[in-house]
Amino acid sequence: MRAISRLSPARRTGIGLTCVVVLLAGCSGRGADDGPSTASGDPTTGITDDEVVVGNVSAVSGPIPGLFQGAPDGVEAYFAKVNADGGVHGRQLRLISKDDALNCNQNATATRELAGQVAAFVNSYSVFDGCGAEELAKYSDLADVSNGVDARVTQREQNFSPSPAPAGSRTGGFIYYRDTFGVKTIGSIYGNGAAESSWREQIAALESVGYELGYARGIAASETDFTADIIRMRDANVDFLYLNAVNASVLALVLKQAKQQDWRPKVIASGVAYDGEFFDLLDDPSAAEGLFFDSSSAMFLGEDRDTVPQVGEFLDWMEKANPDAVPDLFAMYGWVSAMLFVQALEAAGEDPTRQDIVDALGEIDSFDADGMLSGADVAAKEPSECYLLGQVQDGKYVRVLPEDEGFTCEPGGYYFDDGS
């Protein structure tokens, strides 16, 4: 006390104010905003007589502009179609989409704001969705229909993915390459960072069906020269170049440089090749000739338009809803996620609550989006064992397996990675 009394009045005031404030902080900290609540309070939040409001938080701007712009665009397109048909039980569907600008705090803030005003979230896509997961966790009656990136999102009971993908990988395509082309030695380049964990799961799946890893290197996002990697893979007799954990730009560079070095392994495969702008990254499309890709969705860029009417609907409504929108993978997921949500909303009855929507989603044990997807048990979060294989031929995407339509299934064809 004597020490305090020696302080100047200003110092004492400052210290006193600080103490009071800390105490106040403690009191206010125990206020209404604390602790997880189990429900929103109003069971019909986001649902009125006229409309159902749905939220979406995606990374649209930020360091990589337009990264997941397709995510809200696809939902908007499907909602436009449903609204044109009269809505669901007489209610129009309205999407409020927020951009997290690839920022953790922004994702949490946007999720928090929307959670109090929407009936559900549909097709949110962000590298930082884990930051909003804590906000979602406060609500037990708030459905989230999305392919979450972070495990905190996907493991949430109220998360329903139209195409569940637990840790691991489908193996059907790998078996096809092995049996058809006799390939065994994998060469791979993968992105350091977030892509690495899924790459490891895929390599484990490849090894589970008899492949050997001949060469692999994790690369930084800034790398642009892979000639030394190509020389090394050539020397290691790599016959299967697997490039699933890189972005389309890196894929294009590797393909161009492999072509320049006249190195052509028996099989090159990459799921990221199926993109409307991929060929624009290659000044010479022949660099990608013969490249395989496998997918659990129909060829939504238009190749399956004749056999899967939903593909035509998707492309037409994307154009109608927003002529500038690009029908990419994330837009396709937006479309099928919105389909899944509407199916649940219809099943939830004439006067649904948020909990009714969650319950209805929990009843959907088979969903294939009218042929847009290969089909999966949404409620049980079971992955699909069915897939299609496509290939680049003469600068176009062509179906290889099944040749005409649909998907081919490989019972037990999903390798579950337990992390061991």
Added chain:
Amino acid sequence: MDTFLSLTVVGIVAGCIYALTAAGLVVTYTTSGIFNFAHGAIGMISAFAFWDLSQNRGWPVPIALVLVVFVLAPLIGMFVERVLIRGLQGAALDASLTVTVGLLLLLIGLAAAIWDPATARTLPQFFSGNSVSIGGVVVTWHQLTVVLVAVAVAAGLRLFMFNTRPGIATRAVVDDRDLAALAGATPGHFSQLGWGLGAMLAAVAGILLAPLVNLDINTLTLLVINGYAAAMVGRLRNLPLTFAGGVALGLIEAYAVGYLPVGNALSQIKPIIPMVFLVVALLVLPQGQLRGRMASIRPPRVAGARESLVMGGVFVAVAVLLSLVLSEGLLATFSLGLGFGLVMLSLVLLTGYGGQVSLCQLTFAGLGAYAMSKYGTDGAPIGLLAAVGLAGAVGALVALPALRLRGLYLALSTLAFAYAMESAFFNNDDAFSLSLSLPVDRLYIPGIDLRGQRAYFVFLAVVFVIAAVSVLWVRRSGLGRRLVAMGDSPAASATMGMSLTRTKLVVFTLSAGLAGLGGALLGGQQGLVGPADFTLLASITLLLITVTMGIRTVTGVLFAGIALAFGPDIQASFPALHDIVPIGVGLGAIGIARNPNGLFGGNTPLQWLRERRARDADAARNGAALPAPRDSQEVPVAAGQ
């Protein structure tokens, strides 16, 4: 042997690319004494302009090439020199760095506004379809052109700088501007010539490199970073040595990829090789005398103990009021701003007072968040201690090799550290979790629940005040005076018997520890941290905004933190402003050329009025004008280079 030969060819081609990007940097530095962080951005803009003319508008390639390389690029360079650089003569390093980084952001924003970044574009190689096989490697004629141009540039510029009258005069202007002017040279003219030439070389590099990578704004802008290492081998002056440095770097990378074992951490070493090379070049090669001179700026007034405590108390009281009226979303963003403010306070000590420019403060913050995540489960206070301890210890380790470096060399060594940590630590799932994100719990204080946003905001305000008051106390202490002396003139400080080594070590450790504390509390605010939070670019942006707002004052730092936190918010709320935000930040940073203390770095209007009134009263009492107060006198400050 075949593999070795192949890898050698690959390394030489890559090395020539580095040498070419470094050549323009060297020319600009040699002719103006300014390290141009926007060099890559000028190359990027030129490559896009060339694409626009030759591919988009269908102009003949030779005409587009001549127009971009010999007209547009030199004009950009000369304009930049005239408008921005000339005012920086003799400025402190943090100011010149901020201006060129601001220019970089401005050019990135302009490019994004003109050419939609989401659209894929390619630029065909020159002599497309023609190639030769050398040592088992197919080399295109375009790549051979890059090699030849790199050699020609290194040799030609060496001749120009040392064997021609304009070249010698240009170097003379940089060595001593006044003396050169007395000898009849026109300094502005030669400086402008140098920047025009540098921009022209940036354009050549950008146009030649774009077909080898993708025509992407960020890729082309940042490609030049690897060239820093090559430029440093030539000590930013010697072009042939720069060329040799580039080739050596290319060869080391090629051999590393070619021979290091697969499947372990060594196979991922390539991205950090240029940074290790840069640090080794900085430490091993003899320390050339970097350019720079004494600058005259008015350091801001330092608040006294009583004033800082009262203002701190008022600030916390305002924070309490705000916590009662603002929404949780706004409070979350303000809290983030306070967290950034804590990290920025660490820059006040290191850069604002000590004159040591660091480009890795968010790396220390990341280490703090990491320690809090690992050891502060459920908010255990030991986590906070670990955060400060780990960041402080690493700060001291970084300072050890940096003790013999100063100015730009020191800044580049911190850049290398930040880049290496980004690649090897933050993007490594052995350090971070598999999803490359770490949950960070909020501090637990018995009896005080900080889980709520309102409580955490007030808590952060209190911590910020304590840290700010402490920083101001340090400034008034003996250590603070030593720091300012070191920042003003290291040579004079050493002459007076001051231990620069000890002072640097202490300030690096304190600063890193404070950044670690900020990182741990920032992590608690977000709940989750990931590599994107602690990138080199984020650290540079943090420094840029801090300098722009005022790196020498607590007020400046507070506004800088809030501005940084609200940036994404504004961007997300007003999508139409997406491209305008970096342009605005760039322009703000460029404003440093006119106001080196930053927007909030000078005296506040209240302080100015109070001093003016006191002076007037004294003058009236004494019947004569008093000399200007001490803080308005011109105080020489070393350029820090």
